[in-house]
Amino acid sequence: MGNEVRNNLKYTDTHEWVKLNGETAHVGITDHAQSELTDIVFVELPEVGKEVKKGDELCVVESVKSVSEIYAPVSGKIANINKKLEETPETINESPYDEGWLVEIELTNKSEIDKLLDVDSYKKLI
Amino acid sequence: MVKRSPLYALQKKLGAKFTEFAGFEMPIQYSSIKDEHLIVRRKVGIFDVSHMSNVWVTGDGADDLISLTTVEDASRIGDKKSQYTAILRENGTVIDDTIFMHLDDKYMIIPNAGMDKIVTDWLNKKAEEHNINSKAENVSDKYVILAIQGPKSREVLQKLTDVDLKNVGFFNCQYIDIAGINCIISHTGYTGELGFELQISPTNHAEKVFNKIFEAGNEFGIKPIGLGARDTLRLEKGFILAGNEFAGGRTPLEATMSWTINWDHDFIGKKALIKQKEKGDYERLTCLICTDKGIPRNGCEIQKDGKKIGMVTSGSLSPCLNAGIAMGYCHPDYREKDLVLDIMIRNKPVKARVVKPPMVPKDWAQQNKILTGKLFI
Incomplete structure (x- = not known):
């Protein structure tokens, strides 16, 4: 529990995952990250349409005791946000790679994806 | 040099995650702060609070x-x-x-x-x-302090002693044998629940007492509780945490502890308090429950109509209310019950209502016999 990784995803060293679907990518936090945070109780998501650059603060995830910034792993425009998390932030704990995704980004620079960590490199980190 | 409780190894075995607090490496949580919090409100939990002094x-x-x-x-x-x-x-x-x-x-x-x-x-x-x-005489290193807190705490401890614990009234203390080990028991706590605190010396007896309590509490669902839940439990009751609420120098009048002051005797600081009381315009600790989504944290500004009127000293999510709660020092004109103030969280105002402590009432567990702990107010 707490260290699941998935082969079809790319990762960052700050524990975000990225799933490419054509021109957009879904972004979330890894199983390792959710398990370290425990009890996610609040998520602040960006506005749809907002432009973000790789490395910008994307959203804020809070547990009872901690506030964690989540950084944009890729640049682009926020195409979609996981509204459901505003009511049930614990979904991130329960399903970090599926139901618990944070945002969908319309990519402005697809080559950024190649610079992210692959599953083996991320596994070494955790 | 960071200190550890004599029960460190036991805590590690029980799955504790540790944090540094005031020079001590202590368990912050075992399973989850939320779960531990609700166990204490509904059943019983055991805390090692040996970081406290004797x-x-x-x-x-x-x-x-x-x-x-x-x-x-x-x-x-x-x-x-x-x-x-x-x-x-x-x-x-x-x-x-x-x-x-x-x-x-x-x-x-x-x-x-x-x-x-x-x-x-x-x-x-x-x-x-x-x-x-x-x-x-500082004897802090010679004592382990355990807190047993929650509605079932008395039943758990009663199994381990011949003393009728019903006779140990609230804020009473005495020497007592618990599981054959002589301790000091005090009917006190920091959770707002029925509870007891044990001072155990020499410290090598503490593990036995802990294990016996853990065993006796099994039928009641006892769990070890970390400092994370200790903090949220005390905040829901409006109890002060010294490192937060006294930071920067605060008087007991500001910290709304005037009920503790016995004015009929002389004590260090009395003259200054009389002066402050006469002047009357000092900030006072104020409890707030958020009506918007958001979790206030230490250092968040409190505003009314865009004007700063105070500052949060303790804030968290309340696991019982599932809402943000806070304590902070506010200008005396802005403390009226039900007044709505703004707590600035990441530069955005989050609405919060002034309440009188406790923020979570004494009979919360009886009123909320639900298992999820979810209740929006």
């Missing part, structure tokens, strides 16, 4: 020294009674808040974590200056 105050003048250095008149506090009080500087600001226990002809003070030396030195200095025949 100071014996002895000698013919022990009464006089306690009365001089705290806002309480010790002669009022009989044998086998515990008292919550504050130790002040001459300027009226709090050095530490503490419980003292009157045991026979001496007192044990329980200063906060990391305050043992400061409090001991202060008391000894004042004894000397005022020519009082009393001595403070």
Whole structure:
């Protein structure tokens, strides 16, 4: 529990995952990250349409005791946000790679994806 | 050098995640802060709070020294009674808040974590200056402190002692055998639930006591609880955390502890408090429950109509209310019950309602016999 990784995803060293679907990518936090945070109780998501650059603060995830910034792993425009998390932030704990995704980004620079960590490199980190 | 409780290895075995708090590496949580919090509200939990200090105050003048250095008149506090009080500087600001226990002809003070030396030195200095025949001795390293808190706490401990715990009243203390080990028991706590605190010395007896309590509590669903839940439990009740609420120098009047002050005796800081009381325009600790989504944190500004009127000193999500809650110092004009203020979280106003503590009522668990802990207000 707490260290699941998935082969079809790319990762960052700050524990975000990225799933490419054509021109957009879904972004979330890894199983390792959710398990370290425990009890996610609040998520602040960006506005749809907002432009973000790789490395910008994307959203804020809070547990009872901690506030964690989540950084944009890729640049682009926020195409979609996981509204459901505003009511049930614990979904991130329960399903970090599926139901618990944070945002969908319309990519402005697809080559950024190649610079992210692959599953083996991320596994070494955790 | 970071200190550890004598129960560190046991805690590790029980799955604790650790944090550094006031120079101690202590469990912050075992399973989850939310779950641990709700276990204490509904059933019973056991906390190792050995980071708290132990100071014996002895000698013919022990009464006089306690009365001089705290806002309480010790002669009022009989044998086998515990008292919550504050130790002040001459300027009226709090050095530490503490419980003292009157045991026979001496007192044990329980200063906060990391305050043992400061409090001991202060008391000894004042004894000397005022020519009082009393001595403070720092025995923090000789004690393990366990807190057993929750509606089932008395039933759990009753299985391990011949003393009828119904006779150990609220804020009473005495020597007692628990699982065959002599301890000091005090019917006190920091959770707002029925609960007891045990002072155990020598410390190598503590593991046995912990394990016996854990075993006895099994049928009631006892769990080990970390400092994370200890903090959220106390905040829901509006209890002060010294490191947060006294930071920067606050008087007991500001910290809304005036109920602890016994004005009929002389104590260090009294003159300054009288002056402050006469002036009356000081900030006061205020409890707030968020009506918007958002979790206030220490340092968040409190505003009314865009104007700063205060600052949050403690904030968290309330696991019982599933809403943000906070304590902070507010200008006296903005403390009326039900007044709606803005707490600035990441530069955005989050609406919060002024409430009188406790933020979570005493019978919360009875009123909310639900298992998820979700309740929006």
